[in-house]
Amino acid sequence: MAAAASACGGAGCGQRCSSASASGAEEDAPAERMGRLSISAATACGKCDGGGAAVFVAGGVGMCVECFRAHLFGKFKLAVTSNAMVRPTDAILLAFSGGPASRVALQFIHEMQSKAIQSWETSNSQALPAFGVGVAFVDESVLSARPEHETETAIEDIKSIVSSLSPGDKKVHVVPLEDVFSSGSGVKAARLKEVVGMIDDETGRDDFVRCLRMLSLQKIARENGYTKIMLGTCASGIACHVLAATVKGQGYSLPADVQYVDTRWEVPVVLPLHDCLAQELNLLCELDSLKTQQLLDRPCSGINSLVASFVSRLREENPSREHTILRTAQKLKPFSFNKFSANGYHDFLPSRLRPKFQNVDTNESTFSEILCLICGSPFSERELQNLESTKHMDQKRTDRYTAHCCQSCHFQILPTATDMYEHFFSLLPKPWTEKADTASASNSSLRDQIADCLLDKDDDEN
Amino acid sequence: MDGSAADGSAADGARLPPPRAGSRLCVRCGERKAALKRPKTLEQICRECFYIVFEDEIHQTIVENSLFKAGERVAIGASGGKDSTVLAYVLSELNRRHNYGLDLFLLSVDEGITGYRDDSLETVKRNEIQYGLPLKIVSYKDLYGWTMDDIVKAIGLKNNCTFCGVFRRQALDRGAALLKADKIVTGHNADDIAETVLLNILRGDIARLSRCTLITTGEDGPIPRCKPFKYTYEKEIVMYAYFKKLDYFSTECIYSPNAYRGFAREFIKDLERMRPRAILDIIKSGENFRISTTTRMPEQGTCGRCGYISSQKLCKACVLLDGLNRGLPKLGIGRTKAGAGADSDGKQRAKRTERNTLSLQGKHGNFDF
Numbered sequence: 001m002a003a004a005a006s007a008c009g010g011a012g013c014g015q016r017c018s019s020a021s022a023s024g025a026e027e028d029a030p031a032e033r034m035g036r037l038s039i040s041a042a043t044a045c046g047k048c049d050g051g052g053a054a055v056f057v058a059g060g061v062g063m064c065v066e067c068f069r070a071h072l073f074g075k076f077k078l079a080v081t082s083n084a085m086v087r088p089t090d091a092i093l094l095a096f097s098g099g100p101a102s103r104v105a106l107q108f109i110h111e112m113q114s115k116a117i118q119s120w121e122t123s124n125s126q127a128l129p130a131f132g133v134g135v136a137f138v139d140e141s142v143l144s145a146r147p148e149h150e151t152e153t154a155i156e157d158i159k160s161i162v163s164s165l166s167p168g169d170k171k172v173h174v175v176p177l178e179d180v181f182s183s184g185s186g187v188k189a190a191r192l193k194e195v196v197g198m199i200d201d202e203t204g205r206d207d208f209v210r211c212l213r214m215l216s217l218q219k220i221a222r223e224n225g226y227t228k229i230m231l232g233t234c235a236s237g238i239a240c241h242v243l244a245a246t247v248k249g250q251g252y253s254l255p256a257d258v259q260y261v262d263t264r265w266e267v268p269v270v271l272p273l274h275d276c277l278a279q280e281l282n283l284l285c286e287l288d289s290l291k292t293q294q295l296l297d298r299p300c301s302g303i304n305s306l307v308a309s310f311v312s313r314l315r316e317e318n319p320s321r322e323h324t325i326l327r328t329a330q331k332l333k334p335f336s337f338n339k340f341s342a343n344g345y346h347d348f349l350p351s352r353l354r355p356k357f358q359n360v361d362t363n364e365s366t367f368s369e370i371l372c373l374i375c376g377s378p379f380s381e382r383e384l385q386n387l388e389s390t391k392h393m394d395q396k397r398t399d400r401y402t403a404h405c406c407q408s409c410h411f412q413i414l415p416t417a418t419d420m421y422e423h424f425f426s427l428l429p430k431p432w433t434e435k436a437d438t439a440s441a442s443n444s445s446l447r448d449q450i451a452d453c454l455l456d457k458d459d460d461e462n
Numbered sequence: 463m464d465g466s467a468a469d470g471s472a473a474d475g476a477r478l479p480p481p482r483a484g485s486r487l488c489v490r491c492g493e494r495k496a497a498l499k500r501p502k503t504l505e506q507i508c509r510e511c512f513y514i515v516f517e518d519e520i521h522q523t524i525v526e527n528s529l530f531k532a533g534e535r536v537a538i539g540a541s542g543g544k545d546s547t548v549l550a551y552v553l554s555e556l557n558r559r560h561n562y563g564l565d566l567f568l569l570s571v572d573e574g575i576t577g578y579r580d581d582s583l584e585t586v587k588r589n590e591i592q593y594g595l596p597l598k599i600v601s602y603k604d605l606y607g608w609t610m611d612d613i614v615k616a617i618g619l620k621n622n623c624t625f626c627g628v629f630r631r632q633a634l635d636r637g638a639a640l641l642k643a644d645k646i647v648t649g650h651n652a653d654d655i656a657e658t659v660l661l662n663i664l665r666g667d668i669a670r671l672s673r674c675t676l677i678t679t680g681e682d683g684p685i686p687r688c689k690p691f692k693y694t695y696e697k698e699i700v701m702y703a704y705f706k707k708l709d710y711f712s713t714e715c716i717y718s719p720n721a722y723r724g725f726a727r728e729f730i731k732d733l734e735r736m737r738p739r740a741i742l743d744i745i746k747s748g749e750n751f752r753i754s755t756t757t758r759m760p761e762q763g764t765c766g767r768c769g770y771i772s773s774q775k776l777c778k779a780c781v782l783l784d785g786l787n788r789g790l791p792k793l794g795i796g797r798t799k800a801g802a803g804a805d806s807d808g809k810q811r812a813k814r815t816e817r818n819t820l821s822l823q824g825k826h827g828n829f830d831f
Contacts, residue, residue: 203737246663247733247740251747303736310729314664317725324666331668333752380750411739 065287072284075275076108083260084340085270086228087348088116091132093173093226093267095217098137098158098293100285102232105273106165107290109133109230113168128348134171135162136220138213142178142189143196144298157293173220180215180429195427198420203248203302204412211375214265215429221267229269236278236311238271239322242329244307248408253377258329259338264369264376268340277322279315335369335378370439372406373432374413383407397437401425404436490515498705501697502738509705516702520690521556527677529688530645532563537643537685539634540568540589540597542582545649547589547710548699549691553647554593567641571633572601573626574609575716582711592709600637602629606783614717616786623718625786628778632770638685650689653696653730656741659748660726668753675748682762683771695741697734 045064063071080086094109096102116130137158141151155174162172178188192212199205217229238258245254256262262269273281285292300308314321340346346354369378370387379387383406390403398421405414415424425433488496488508496506500515507515523529530536538553540546550568557564570586573579583599590597603609606629614622638646655675662671673679678688691699703710733740764770765777772778785792 201737242663243660246659246744246747249743249746252750252752254747255752303733303740306729306732306736310725313725321664325663328663328666328668328671331666331754333754382750408743 068280069284069288072104072276072280073108073111076105076272077112079260079272079274080112080270083270084346084349085230085261085272086112086131087345088128088131089348090228091134091226092228092230093134093136093217093221093224094230095232096135096137096158096162097232098154098161099232100281100290100292101234101237101273101276101278103161103290103292104276104281104284105230105232106135106162107288108272110165110168110170117167130168133168134173134224134226136173136175136217138216139174139176140209140213140298142176142192143209154293157291161291161293171224173224175216175220177209177212177216180212180219180431182430191427195424198415198424198427199413200416201302201412203304204409206301206304207375207409208413212429214269214376215431218265218267218431226267229265229267231269231271232273233271234273234276234278234281235326236315236322238274238329239325240304240308240311242325243311244304247303247307248412250377250406250408252380253372253406254329255332255334256338256378258326258332259334261339262337263340264335264337264371264378275326279319337369370404371435372409373401373404373436374409374428375406377406377408379406398422398425401433401436404439498701501701501734502695502742504738512698512701512705516694516698517552517556520552520694521560523677523693524556524562524690527688529647529678529690530562530564533565534563534644535565535567535642537567537569537598537634537638537641537646538595539646539648540570540586541649542570542585542589542711543649544699544703544708544710544712545651545691545696547585547708548703549647549649550589550593550595551706551708552702553690554595566595567643568595568597569634569637569641569643569646570597570599571630571637572599572603573630574602574611576611578713578716579610581713585709585711588709598637598641600633600640602633605629605633605636606779608783608786610717613786616789617792619717625782626717628782632777632779635685635770643685646685646687648687648689649691649699651691651694651696651699652741652745653727653734655689655692655748656730656744657724657726659744660729664726671748671751672753675745680771692745693742695734695738 045062045067048064048067086092092109094102094106096106110133113130113133116128120128120130135158137155139151139155141148158174159172162170176189178192181188181191183191196205196208199208220226221229241257242254245251245257256264260271260274262271284290299305311322311325370384371378387403390399402410402414402421414421486496486506488494488511489505490507490511494508494510497509498512499506500512536553538546538550540550550566553564554566556562557566568586568590570583572583586597586599589595601609610622610626613625617625634646634648658674659671662668662674675692677692678686680686702708730741730744761773762771763773765772765780766775767780768777770777770779774781776784
């Protein structure tokens with residue numbers, strides 16, 4: 001297990017994956033851990049000619065520490081501005097795992113916020129307010145057999161990391177994963193354990209918890225008035241996801257997950273570290289002594305861990321392989337929800353930039369994709385046909401839910417025995433099942449109107 | 463979570479009741495003793511049922527994708543290896559059983575590799591008699607004036623697979639044209655296709671990614687090619703050959719003994735162990751990728767020298783051959799635009815792609831099918 005998990009190259013595949021390797025490899029020399037990203041005093045910086053110790057970036061020139069930081073921040077900022085990720089009126093919820101990727105995201109968004117606050121204070125009109133930032137940590141300790149005091153220490157660490165960043169008051173939300181269920185607290189934990197325990201497939205369990213995590217972030221954002229969720233998912237993490245999704249047969253829905261912006265959720269999700277490699281982020285934490293915490297990391301398992309170790313082998317072979325994988329995925333057609341298209345959304349942009357976004361929007365139809373109940377993947381043609389064919393029948397609630405699961409979730413998350421379905425669905429968090437209920441409500445309401453004229457009573461018993 | 467992880471992996475792919483010790487009955491017919499665990503589904507079935515499902519699935523693939531029309535002349539690309547041997551056997555069997563009305567024959571390419579191809583061709587010659595299928599052999603020597611032995615002598619063991627792959631593709635087409643075939647079938651199996659999907663993702667080759675899962679390719683060309691084993695697992699092919707005691711040749715090519723052990727291949731084998739359906743899932747992903755219609759695809763033209771299909775002025779085989787004949791074997795290796803091969807930028811790029819293709823080389827040297 002340990003060997004397979006060291007996989008993500010110690011960097012974790014972004015904040016979602018929590019590779020155990022980083023903490024395991026703590027004894028190694030930094031240079032060794034970084035693979036090709038090493039520090040060497042011999043080469044001069046290729047950017048500023050300032051000399052001094054240089055850092056090698058995958059596939060590129062050597063850079064000094066200053067330029068390296070600027071280079072990463074530049075990628076972050078470019079992602080933010082060119083996708084209109086952050087508006088002055090936004091409140092951003094940063095999903096923070098404590099790993100290097102989300103740590104850098106926290107640092108960078110903090111820097112952007114400080115600048116925004118500064119310019120607000122100095123400007124005469126004070127027209128553009130500075131956006132707000134909050135930090136969320138989803139506590140999954142109920143699923144691991146870790147001693148309680150470790151969790152407490154880690155949470156204290158996180159709080160101290162966040163509180164050290166000023167100006168800009170950042171609220172920390174530490175929320176246990178089981179809070180996605182709406183029942184009482186003791187019952188919630190039991191319910192979470194039960195539903196996860198019903199999933200036979202190791203990879204399925206892993207992915208299910210990931211889906212719950214997103215649900216949990218959505219809930220935190222909604223309840224606390226955040227308008228965006230920012231993830232620390234980085235290029236390496238996305239590269240792993242590209243291969244993992246391919247292996248799980250999710251080729252159709254894959255492009256939905258690899259873009260900068262994802263508005264299919266109630267609170268839109270943005271990925272500003274989309275173009276940074278995990279190794280680079282690791283190195284930056286190292287160089288800037290950004291404090292990270294990996295106590296609560298859970299190693300990814302099953303196919304996800306196999307993919308991670310495959311990607312790390314590829315990286316050893318060719319350091320820019322992850323970028324190539326990412327590029328392939330970006331050539332796939334994104335979905336309509338992969339950009340902000342709400343009316344007036346781009347109004348805050350300078351007028352010279354606005355057309356760039358608005359042109360794209362005009363002929364796009366509104367978001368009409370059917371999404372998987374559990375993982376939120378858009379349905380492929382085949383899955384839509386499946387759903388369509390079950391619609392005509394007046395089905396049991398369980399059948400309706402089953403039809404609203406994508407084929408991949410069907411295989412790896414739903415229980416083996418079909419007679420367990422009813423119980424399984426009854427355990428799922430309400431927001432998921434309600435989605436399917438409303439989706440089919442229109443159909444059944446039509447049926448209700450004509451029910452008295454239907455002769456075949458059999459199919460209406462359910 | 464750690465405790466459950468260990469047993470979880472066993473249950474990961476196969477959703478079956480726990481196996482009991484001792485003899486079990488075949489889950490399909492319920493009569494005979496189960497003799498094997500089917501690699502694709504992990505069902506325990508008897509030998510007879512395995513033959514039935516194996517052949518039926520191929521038949522279904524052929525029918526559902528309307529691979530053939532009655533009366534067509536079909537060339538079976540035969541190397542003497544397990545895939546093509548099983549393909550020849552099953553296809554002639556299905557042709558008889560379901561009255562496809564096909565005129566089948568074996569088509570082999572003699573690359574001129576002493577100690578490897580000469581031996582495997584002996585196998586094909588035996589197959590010719592065993593299955594009653596006529597055999598045609600086309601050789602590199604006749605087509606290009608070079609054997610692989612000569613080529614390796616000239617360029618060494620590096621990149622020789624590029625030559626072999628490019629030449630073989632064309633040799634098959636030429637042989638099939640010579641014998642007036644309507645179609646070529648090859649023994650590419652599900653594992654091969656899954657590997658190609660992955661390799662194309664790793665290389666960022668969106669054009670190939672979009673067509674590598676097609677069951678029939680080159681339909682606009684003179685002789686389309688198809689892959690009846692698209693959904694057939696390599697392991698099941700080996701199993702079929704083993705139980706049927708088919709006569710096939712199983713030595714690896716002496717010039718690339720490690721071609722099988724590419725990263726991607728190993729990864730797929732690991733995946734298969736963890737979740738047998740992963741191979742089919744990769745193919746499914748490959749079929750469903752949303753590839754934008756605006757993606758620039760290379761334009762198909764013909765080679766100015768030999769008339770073979772080519773997206774450049776000269777086809778790859780002619781470029782490589784040119785290099786060989788002029789004593790510049792590096793010419794045309796790597797991905798260079800036509801005419802850019804000479805300048806230094808082109809050379810640099812060629813060098814880089816050379817490294818890429820080496821590390822990502824798959825089973826067939828290159829993945830140009």
